[in-house]
Amino acid sequence: MTTVNQAEKLILAQLKDYGTESLPFEQTPGRVLAEPIKADRDLPPFNRVTMDGIAVSYLAITNGITTFKIKATQAAGDEPAAINQPNECIEIMTGAVLPASVDTVIRYEDVDINGGLATLKVVDIRQGQNLHLQGADKKQGAILASVGQMVTPAIISLAASVGKADLSVKKMPRVVIISSGDELVPVNQIPSLYQIRASNSYTIQAVLQQHALRPDIIHIPDDPEVTRQQIQHCLQNYDVLLLSGGISMGKFDYIPQALEDSAVEKVFHKVAQRPGKPFWFGRHGNGAVVFAFPGNPVATFMCVHKYFLNWLRAVLGLPEQAPMYAVLDKDFQFLPELQYFLQVKLQSNPQGQLVALPIEGNGSGDFANLADTDAFLELPLEKSDFKKGEVFKVLKF
Structure with missing residues (x-):
């Protein structure tokens, strides 16, 4: 046999x-990439503000300026504003592009704003703080997802971000x-x-x-x-x-x-x-x-x-899944010389071990028993007595 x-x-x-086929990217979760997804521009594509607050020139901080006149307000998606004087700042929002005339963002929590003026409440300010610099994640042309990867929600996000409206996937x-x-x-x-x-x-x-x-x-x-x-x-x-x-x-x-x-x-x-x-x-x-x-x-x-x-x-060319193992939670005996797939409920114990609790049904016709289990414990055919504490491979479903 x-x-x-x-x-x-x-x-x-x-x-x-x-073979392969091209599908709208939103229809590809669970499919396997047949082409790499590449960055169509730097990620992020510009120096991106990561905190709501004010943007200033750090040189003004080193020169002792602590109160700034708000020159403009800039939201995410706005064209960049500019300052002309060191004592000016731009009120700026998370996600906005950093204007070329400033290089440091101070969050709202660290300033007092009153009458069009922003006054610093802290002295510990670092040049370039609260910024996500252009290309810090990936440079233009970099591979973001490789051939053979399964399309996950994270890869859907990548495809949308780089404008891949259609993806080539394995049929x-x-x-x-x-x-x-x-x-x-x-x-x-x-x-x-x-x-x-x-x-x-x-x-x-x-x-x-x-x-x-x-x-x-x-x-x-x-x-x-x-x-x-x-x-x-x-x-x-x-x-x-x-x-x-x-x-x-x-x-x-x-x-x-x-x-x-x-x-x-x-x-x-x-x-x-x-x-x-x-x-x-x-x-x-x-x-x-x-x-x-x-x-x-x-x-x-x-x-x-x-x-x-x-x-x-x-x-589909997916890598072989790494085996999962669990500890048998109680003694079990199976006499025929067959590899037995024992229905179990998986739990974890305080020691961080995966534990398999046998849920014995009434044979292979007892489909109702499946609703109370979440895996099969693979018991080898070379033995018939299986002891609590022994470790066996798990087929999780």
């Missing part, structure tokens, strides 16, 4: 470059989520006693939407010919097929045969893990890949996070 590590390596061997693969089975009914219908509402597809969709993917969803009834036609259609129109259910040994599990009939090569089937042991992965000659997850909700949820999202990061 394929181990978890082997499955990860086999999946990551199936990478493809899907996302076209993804379809496929459910199957006559036991599933739409969410807005009342199921019979022998039916359930379809939920796995929407769970996967919600996970993918958090990663800037907008997958389509289709449902296939328990019909071998319809199954084959739908699988072949999806292979021609999508880059990734994410299937939930229908891959076991049941009499009405038609998907494995449909995949075989559609020339999808099986890379592996069954992984030494729980939940998600029946996980199936394959590839088509046109480059499409197929992730066929078990139908149990917890198994599907775990496999999407463990396998598909890691594959997606690699496809």
Whole structure:
């Protein structure tokens, strides 16, 4: 049987470059840059005032002048004013450009203003204080964000600041989520006693939407010919097929045969893990890949996070995420020789450690238990007794 590590390596061997596209910058959060963002001018682009107050020539301070006549008032965005005499000042606001005739800003708290005059209340004044000098952050042409970085709110701010109304980003693969089975009914219908509402597809969709993917969803009834036609259609129109259910040994599990009939090569089937042991992965000659997850909700949820999202990061050229570890909060035993993904609630203790509290449910069909947890603790298959205080890798969701 394929181990978890082997499955990860086999999946990551199936990478493809899907190209690039240009999008309005406000539509790119979560996408990956395919071009650098450069400063179109110095940052800041001028000597910028950082405090409301008065702007003076420091030479006047050294000559003992302590009272200044307010020559003008200048707000952010105004053209710079000017003084003509050493005993003059400009009342100036945060964000304004510093006029060439002055070089020091004294905040309002340190002056008394009365009758058009500003009198100093302090003697500790430094030349150039309360200024953000032109080019202090970045010079014109400097790279502010590099190719391969994920677009975050901070990068959106950079793009807006340098006038990049459109950004070149890496294309996302076209993804379809496929459910199957006559036991599933739409969410807005009342199921019979022998039916359930379809939920796995929407769970996967919600996970993918958090990663800037907008997958389509289709449902296939328990019909071998319809199954084959739908699988072949999806292979021609999508880059990734994410299937939930229908891959076991049941009499009405038609998907494995449909995949075989559609020339999808099986890379592996069954992984030494729980939940998600029946996980199936394959590839088509046109480059499409197929992730066929078990139908149990917890198994599907775990496999999407463990396998598909890691594959997606690699496809987009994002760096491998540094592993996270947590301390097991109580003894736990798991007997089968399988790598166990234990549902846990993460907390921190006074020593600054990340602690994993097991929240045991009723197996991989207990999707309600997911709402009370926020991670899986990866327990290795080489052992069956896990002690409080031992440290294991965390798959956070």
